[in-house]
Every structure is written in structure tokens, then in C-alpha cells.
Amino acid sequence: DVKVTQSSRYLVKRTGEKVFLECVQDMDHENMFWYRQDPGLGLRLIYFSYDVKMKEKGDIPEGYSVSREKKERFSLILESASTNQTSMYLCASTAGTGVNYGYTFGSGTRLTVV
Amino acid sequence: AQRVTQPEKLLSVFKGAPVELKCNYSYSGSPELFWYVQYSRQRLQLLLRHISRESIKGFTADLNKGETSFHLKKPFAQEEDSAMYYCALRGGSGGAQKLVFGQGTRLTINP
Numbered sequence: 701d702v703k704v705t706q707s708s709r710y711l712v713k714r715t716g717e718k719v720f721l722e723c724v725q726d727m728d729h730e731n732m733f734w735y736r737q738d739p740g741l742g743l744r745l746i747y748f749s750y751d752v753k754m755k756e757k758g759d760i761p762e763g764y765s766v767s768r769e770k771k772e773r774f775s776l777i778l779e780s781a782s783t784n785q786t787s788m789y790l791c792a793s794t795a796g797t798g799v800n801y802g803y804t805f806g807s808g809t810r811l812t813v814v
Numbered sequence: 815a816q817r818v819t820q821p822e823k824l825l826s827v828f829k830g831a832p833v834e835l836k837c838n839y840s841y842s843g844s845p846e847l848f849w850y851v852q853y854s855r856q857r858l859q860l861l862l863r864h865i866s867r868e869s870i871k872g873f874t875a876d877l878n879k880g881e882t883s884f885h886l887k888k889p890f891a892q893e894e895d896s897a898m899y900y901c902a903l904r905g906g907s908g909g910a911q912k913l914v915f916g917q918g919t920r921l922t923i924n925p
Contacts, residue, residue, distance in 0.1 A: 735914065740823060742900060743858075743915040758912065790858065792913075802848070803913060805858040 703727070706806040708790050713813050719778040721809050722765035723791030729804075730796055734758075734766065737788040737808070767791055781813045816841050818903050828924050835886040835919050837875075837901030846904040847884040848913070849875055853897045861886075861899070869891035871895070877884050891923045 707722040725732065730751045735743040735758075747759030747766040755766050764787060767775040774793075776787055791806040817840040827833055832897045840846060862879040864884060866870040875886045884901060901916040 714827075735915075740817075740917060742820075742917040743916070745912055748912055759914075792858075802860040802863070807857045 704791055704793050704804050704806040706809050708809050709733075709807065711809060711811045713778075713781050713783060713811065715813055717778075717781050718811075719781045719811065719813075721776040721778075721789055721791075721811070722774070723774045723793075723806055724772050725774075725793040725804070727771065727793070727795070727804075728771065730771075730792040731794045732768065733794075733803070734764075734774065734776045735790045735792065735793045736760070737790055743790065746776065778811075781811075782812050785811065786813045787811060816903050816905050816914040818901050818914055818916035820872075820899075820901055820919050822919045823917065824920050824922070826922045826924060827865070829893055830890050832888075833888045833895065833921065835899050835901075835921065837884045837886065837916060838878045839882050839884060839901075839903050841882075841903055841905050843905050845877075847875075847877055848902045848904070849873070849886050850900045850902055850915075851897050875880075882894070893923045893925060895921045896921060915921075 703724045723745045733748040734746045749755045749768040765777045792803040794801045819838045849861040851861045852858045902913045
């Protein structure tokens with residue numbers, strides 16, 4: 701069973717801090733994604749990566765960056781955290797493209813910026 | 815551009831009643847559509863996909879290309895169906911195969 705592990709379940713950070721959210725998957729998946737989940741807005745894609753050192757912007761990349769140095773790890777970086785980045789962050793991975801490849805999600809990191 | 819719309823943020827029905835969660839999409843190509851579910855304190859998980867034409871936990875969803883809809887249905891709701899439901903669309907090609915989600919519908923089944 702594929703596991704996607706997000707290192708922290710809850711985080712509280714101060715405005716202006718640099719924040720790292722870590723995600724690790726253990727099934728050699730090619731593609732990894734970062735979403736934020738907000739009530740009434742659903743899940744919105746921040747960044748995704750379909751190979752090591754490759755990254756593409758999603759729908760709301762502003763204020764975020766990512767790093768994928770190893771296939772199993774995909775990090776989301778908030779360069780200077782702001783209160784409007786308070787949210788639930790979900791990481792996901794999938795083995796490939798096509799309809800037979802479902803996404804596997806992590807349990808999420810609830811980030812509060814004060 | 816890909817867009818998914820779930821018009822109902824909240825839906826409440828009684829146990830045993832039929833359920834329909836609406837989903838409409840906008841996409842110029844041939845879409846792949848999915849329903850994901852998130853039960854309380856659990857991670858988001860795939861419920862079903864349109865290509866499989868399967869029934870999972872009594873739920874079905876039919877892709878209607880004419881109406882650009884992919885509504886989720888269940889004839890008799892159970893209390894354990896209470897959850898957050900997201901409709902999602904995947905389109906594009908190559909590295910752009912990303913999932914776009916709707917706003918979500920919170921389904922509550924009353925006893």
C-alpha cells in the first residue's frame with residue numbers, strides 16, 4: 701500500500717518565517733503534488749513535479765517554492781510566511797499519467813501563521 | 815482551461831433517502847473524471863473514476879458529455895456516507911497531467 705507521509709500534522713509559525721513542509725512517498729512514484737485545502741475553495745494546486753529536479757507551477761504558486769532533490773521527497777517552502785497562508789496543505793503522489801493512476805494523498809499539515 | 819464546479823457546499827439528507835451530489839466541468843478535450851471522499855479525520859481518498867463505470871459503497875457516477883456533468887448518486891444514503899466529497903478532473907498531456915478539484919460538498923446524513 702502506497703504511503704505518502706507528511707512530516708508534521710500541525711505547525712504554528714510566525715509571520716515572516718521561512719517554513720518547510722516535507723512530503724515523502726515510498727512507492728517510487730514519478731509525480732508529486734502540493735495542494736492547499738480551504739473551506740469553500742476546495743483543493744488548489746500550488747506546485748507539482750513529474751521528475752527529480754523538475755517542477756511546474758500550479759494555479760496558486762505565489763509565495764511558495766518547491767524542491768525535489770530526490771524522487772521520494774517533495775518539499776514545499778514558504779519563503780516568508782504570511783497570515784493568508786494559514787491553511788491545510790496536502791501532498792499527493794501518483795505513479796504516472798492516465799486514468800488508471802489514482803492520486804494517493806498524505807494526511808495533511810495544518811499550518812497556522814500568526 | 816479546466817474547471818470543476820460543485821454548486822452545493824452543503825447537502826443534508828435523511829438516512830435511506832437518495833443522494834445526488836452535483837458536479838459540472840469545463841474542458842475542451844476528453845476529460846478523466848473522479849470523485850474523491852474525505853471522512854472525518856481521514857485522508858482524502860479516491861472513491862470512483864468515470865472510466866471504471868463501477869459502483870463503490872453503493873455510489874455511482876455517470877459522465878454526461880452533453881451536459882458536461884459527472885453527478886454522484888446513491889439510492890439509499892447511510893450515516894457512514896457523511897463526509898466531504900470532491901469532484902476532480904484530469905486533463906492535459908505529458909507533464910501537465912494534474913488534477914483540478916471542485917470546491918467540495920459536505921454531505922451530512924441525518925438519522
